[in-house]
Amino acid sequence: MMAARMRSRLAWVLLGVVLVAAPWVLSASWLTPLNYIGLYALVCLGLVLLTGMAGLTSFGQAAFVGIGAYTTAVLVTGQGWSPWLSLPVSLVVAGVTAYILGWLTIRLSSHYLVLGTMAWGISIYALFGNMPGLGGYNGIGGVPPISLPGVSASTQQTFFWLIALFVVLAFVAARNLLDSRQGRAIRSLRDPAMAESFGIHVTRLKVIVFVIAALLAALSGWLNAHYVSVVNPGPFGINASIDYLFMAVVGGTTSLAGALVGPALVEVLRTAVRDLVPSLTGMAGGSFEIIVFGTIVILLLQGSGGGVMAVLRRWLPKPRVPRAPVSAEALPRREQPPRGQALLRVAGLTRRFGGLVAVDDVGFELMAGELLGVIGPNGAGKSTLFNLLTGVLAPTAGRVEFAGRSIGGASARHIAGLGVARTFQHVRLRPEMTVLENAALGAYQRSRAGILRSMLRLDRDEEARSLFEARRQLERVGLGEAASLPAGSLPLGQQRILEIARALASDPVLLLLDEPAAGLRYQEKQALARLLRQLRGEGVSMLLVEHDMDFVMNLVDRLVVLQYGQKIASGTAREVQADPRVIEAYLGGIDD
Amino acid sequence: MNATIAALLLQDGLTNGLLYALIALSILIVFLVTRVFWIPAGEMVVFGALSMGFLNTGVLPGTVWLLAILAGVALLSYSWSCWRLREWGHWWGVLAFCVLYPLAVGWLTAWAAPLRPDPIWRALLTLLLVAPLAPLAYLAVFRPIAGATILTKLIVAVALHMVLIGLGLLLFGAEGLRSPALISGRIDIGFTRISWQLVLVLIASVVLMLALWIFFERTLWGKALRATAMNRLGARLVAVRPEASGLLAFGIAGFIGALTGVLIAPISTMYYDGGFLIALKAFIGVVCAAMVSFPAAVAGALLVGVLDAFAAFYASSLRDVIVFAALIPILIWRSLTSRHSEDEE
Numbered sequence: 001m002m003a004a005r006m007r008s009r010l011a012w013v014l015l016g017v018v019l020v021a022a023p024w025v026l027s028a029s030w031l032t033p034l035n036y037i038g039l040y041a042l043v044c045l046g047l048v049l050l051t052g053m054a055g056l057t058s059f060g061q062a063a064f065v066g067i068g069a070y071t072t073a074v075l076v077t078g079q080g081w082s083p084w085l086s087l088p089v090s091l092v093v094a095g096v097t098a099y100i101l102g103w104l105t106i107r108l109s110s111h112y113l114v115l116g117t118m119a120w121g122i123s124i125y126a127l128f129g130n131m132p133g134l135g136g137y138n139g140i141g142g143v144p145p146i147s148l149p150g151v152s153a154s155t156q157q158t159f160f161w162l163i164a165l166f167v168v169l170a171f172v173a174a175r176n177l178l179d180s181r182q183g184r185a186i187r188s189l190r191d192p193a194m195a196e197s198f199g200i201h202v203t204r205l206k207v208i209v210f211v212i213a214a215l216l217a218a219l220s221g222w223l224n225a226h227y228v229s230v231v232n233p234g235p236f237g238i239n240a241s242i243d244y245l246f247m248a249v250v251g252g253t254t255s256l257a258g259a260l261v262g263p264a265l266v267e268v269l270r271t272a273v274r275d276l277v278p279s280l281t282g283m284a285g286g287s288f289e290i291i292v293f294g295t296i297v298i299l300l301l302q303g304s305g306g307g308v309m310a311v312l313r314r315w316l317p318k319p320r321v322p323r324a325p326v327s328a329e330a331l332p333r334r335e336q337p338p339r340g341q342a343l344l345r346v347a348g349l350t351r352r353f354g355g356l357v358a359v360d361d362v363g364f365e366l367m368a369g370e371l372l373g374v375i376g377p378n379g380a381g382k383s384t385l386f387n388l389l390t391g392v393l394a395p396t397a398g399r400v401e402f403a404g405r406s407i408g409g410a411s412a413r414h415i416a417g418l419g420v421a422r423t424f425q426h427v428r429l430r431p432e433m434t435v436l437e438n439a440a441l442g443a444y445q446r447s448r449a450g451i452l453r454s455m456l457r458l459d460r461d462e463e464a465r466s467l468f469e470a471r472r473q474l475e476r477v478g479l480g481e482a483a484s485l486p487a488g489s490l491p492l493g494q495q496r497i498l499e500i501a502r503a504l505a506s507d508p509v510l511l512l513l514d515e516p517a518a519g520l521r522y523q524e525k526q527a528l529a530r531l532l533r534q535l536r537g538e539g540v541s542m543l544l545v546e547h548d549m550d551f552v553m554n555l556v557d558r559l560v561v562l563q564y565g566q567k568i569a570s571g572t573a574r575e576v577q578a579d580p581r582v583i584e585a586y587l588g589g590i591d592d
Numbered sequence: 593m594n595a596t597i598a599a600l601l602l603q604d605g606l607t608n609g610l611l612y613a614l615i616a617l618s619i620l621i622v623f624l625v626t627r628v629f630w631i632p633a634g635e636m637v638v639f640g641a642l643s644m645g646f647l648n649t650g651v652l653p654g655t656v657w658l659l660a661i662l663a664g665v666a667l668l669s670y671s672w673s674c675w676r677l678r679e680w681g682h683w684w685g686v687l688a689f690c691v692l693y694p695l696a697v698g699w700l701t702a703w704a705a706p707l708r709p710d711p712i713w714r715a716l717l718t719l720l721l722v723a724p725l726a727p728l729a730y731l732a733v734f735r736p737i738a739g740a741t742i743l744t745k746l747i748v749a750v751a752l753h754m755v756l757i758g759l760g761l762l763l764f765g766a767e768g769l770r771s772p773a774l775i776s777g778r779i780d781i782g783f784t785r786i787s788w789q790l791v792l793v794l795i796a797s798v799v800l801m802l803a804l805w806i807f808f809e810r811t812l813w814g815k816a817l818r819a820t821a822m823n824r825l826g827a828r829l830v831a832v833r834p835e836a837s838g839l840l841a842f843g844i845a846g847f848i849g850a851l852t853g854v855l856i857a858p859i860s861t862m863y864y865d866g867g868f869l870i871a872l873k874a875f876i877g878v879v880c881a882a883m884v885s886f887p888a889a890v891a892g893a894l895l896v897g898v899l900d901a902f903a904a905f906y907a908s909s910l911r912d913v914i915v916f917a918a919l920i921p922i923l924i925w926r927s928l929t930s931r932h933s934e935d936e937e
Binding site for chain 1: 594630733736737740741742743744746753754755757758759872876878883909910912913919920923924
């Protein structure tokens with residue numbers, strides 16, 4: 001552990017020395033492409049967060065680069081501002097634009113965002129060329145370079161240091177962000193229903209990631225304007241935006257390093273195509289360039305989709321996965337209601353789909369500390385009932401009361417906030433995240449750290465507590481050994497149990513289980529039943545919706561039986577088993 | 593505003609709007625059946641128009657080579673997946689489509705082009721050349737990623753669009769082309785005079801939309817496509833092969849694109865890279881329809897066309913800004929009317 005830390009510290013120092021020394025060693029013909037790679041990498045870093053992590057994408061990043069560049073050009077050449085003063089303004093203008101555009105589209109599904117970014121990419125480009133004061137398509141010239149006080153160096157050298165500094169800072173901030181509570185939330189945005197059920201405000205977080213990507217693009221634009229000293233609409237059009245995305249895809253959007261590898265590789269390939277093709281065929285290289293890149297992107301996406309990084313990773317050491325501390329202060333706990341108090345009250349609950357009444361006037365109560373089963377044959381309305389309780393669907397009529405508060409028609413996030421945790425019938429984990437990280441997602445709403453705190457690593461105390469809580473819950477359900485494996489590598493039975501651990505990590509008042517035994521093998525069912533018994537012994541209140549009669553019968557305290565959307569029986573397992581209507585529902589009537 | 597100008601602009605706008613509507617339909621069909629954003633729809637139109645232009649001058653259009661290239665890649669890609677799955681069931685059919693068809697059509701074009709055929713034959717040849725490009729692109733590019741996320745398919749569609757633009761520049765050159773009208777002149781309908789070209793566009797669009805409607809409502813294949821659009825898994829369970837539906841959807845899209853190219857060739861000068869804006873404007877029409885409804889997509893595209901014509905007249909440099917800015921109120925309206933964002937993995 002100590003040796004690893006020393007080694008990583010040494011690597012950072014080495015990197016620093018190399019980056020500081022490079023401009024004195026390398027000639028300008030090396031520094032120019034390296035500087036451009038750095039400028040592209042800033043934009044690509046945003047695109048990796050957006051595309052690879054949050055599952056969104058943008059074909060308009062070049063427009064944000066342009067906003068950053070134009071803002072500083074206007075302020076510095078027109079108003080005589082210092083570049084360092086115009087930097088925050090560039091960022092604010094781009095950030096606000098992104099915020100507005102994001103809010104407009106992200107509430108719809110993400111493909112509208114993509115179309116929107118294309119349309120705005122073109123519009124903003126045309127605005128650059130036509131807005132008064134921006135110099136038309138010739139742009140604004142004479143943007144002064146940035147000089148470092150007390151250092152005599154060429155523009156190339158100065159910008160190498162500046163760009164390297166910003167790339168390293170952005171990279172570290174992005175890495176810190178991903179390795180945090182907010183990072184786990186961002187990586188779960190691809191499954192909005194799951195994310196909402198753990199209290200994550202999906203729309204807001206998507207907009208935030210979109211804004212972060214725009215800020216990185218604007219930073220690149222600010223540097224670019226002062227580096228090339230001219231700003232014109234040319235490099236901010238839709239084709240440039242497509243270029244940026246292609247670089248990110250070539251590098252690989254599933255890892256941050258892809259944002260560095262992609263631009264570097266594209267720059268090398270581009271030079272090669274430009275030099276080689278005309279000499280080989282006597283034709284201009286321009287059209288070949290896009291044919292080659294387009295084809296590479298298509299082939300990479302037809303493969304694993306991980307880009308070049310997926311190939312490189314085979315030879316690289318395994319990335320460090322987060323580990324839970326051996327001990328940490330416990331996260332704040334919710335107040336649990338006294339045993340035997342009515343926790344969930346359902347009365348007259350009805351849900352219609354057109355003419356079909358999926359849930360018809362159902363009512364029951366669940367006491368604190370109780371394990372209540374809801375069973376019924378296929379099509380009995382179990383899933384609809386579950387969706388009504390968890391806020392996925394709104395009831396047509398009737399009441400759902402949780403701990404004295406009405407939750408009928410409330411959002412999934414609101415219900416989760418009250419202490420109702422759930423599992424999913426079709427397992428919904430993030431397969432590429434580790435078991436520990438998946439479990440820690442459950443503790444999201446018990447911690448507070450925001451985006452900025454996470455980027456600056458000011459969240460470590462709380463993060464340790466969250467990870468410790470996740471570890472505690474994994475050990476509670478018997479998955480402690482698997483903590484650092486990717487969740488996708490577990491067999492289905494253990495994935496179900498992981499979902500329970502994740503739900504437990506949210507310190508629930510009530511745990512809702514949606515057909516946890518579905519698709520499990522006999523041994524897996526036995527293990528699950530043992531776990532549920534153990535949890536009941538520990539006083540966890542649970543509602544179990546299940547199809548499998550045998551699984552439920554010896555497990556639950558009381559049962560509610562549904563058929564055709566109606567409650568046909570309730571009581572202890574023995575009472576229900578003797579009920580002729582239940583027998584008829586499950587075995588068919590005698591006169592059928 | 594001058595009434596004569598307004599009438600002319602409206603005519604222009606409706607003509608363009610109808611063409612946008614056709615493309616919007618092709619985009620919507622492809623999206624509903626395969627979840628692919630058919631961004632290269634614009635390239636189909638451009639290739640159609642440029643082929644018309646080349647045939648008009650008696651030169652063999654580069655589309656022949658494009659057809660050959662795409663067919664070759666499609667055959668390779670299909671054979672590769674057959675080989676990997678050890679499943680050669682439909683290989684012979686694909687072989688015929690990828691080898692015999694391009695050979696036959698290529699030979700026909702090479703024979704007919706120097707003869708400078710009549711407009712109607714030019715149009716037919718163009719349809720034969722351009723329509724199969726879309727299904728070939730499906731076989732080569734989209735079929736192997738049928739199970740990928742919408743996002744991945746979208747990026748692939750944009751990559752394909754870039755490749756097609758590169759090939760377009762290589763095969764057609766950077767010059768713009770405009771063909772003579774299929775039927776020239778205007779007819780007087782009382783308050784204004786309508787160009788025959790508009791009448792032709794109108795008739796062709798209406799016939800095509802009717803044909804599509806009959807296809808989707810009355811034929812087994814049309815119903816199979818609708819079933820796939822509504823529920824992929826369900827359609828599969830009743831033995832609608834997703835591959836066949838994909839091929840069919842792309843076939844229809846290719847045909848519509850080629851036809852639109854034929855119709856647009858005399859109306860505006862087309863360049864090899866002009867397809868993207870056309871496709872995006874058609875997309876606005878589709879967004880109006882929430883990516884679901886065909887009639888709403890047509891209405892949306894007509895509106896875009898009219899807005900486009902008026903914007904081009906009154907503020908030509910800001911034309912695209914105005915048209916794309918129209919997306920903002922549409923999106924606000926959409927986000928107010930839809931409660932949930934249903935993302936697919």
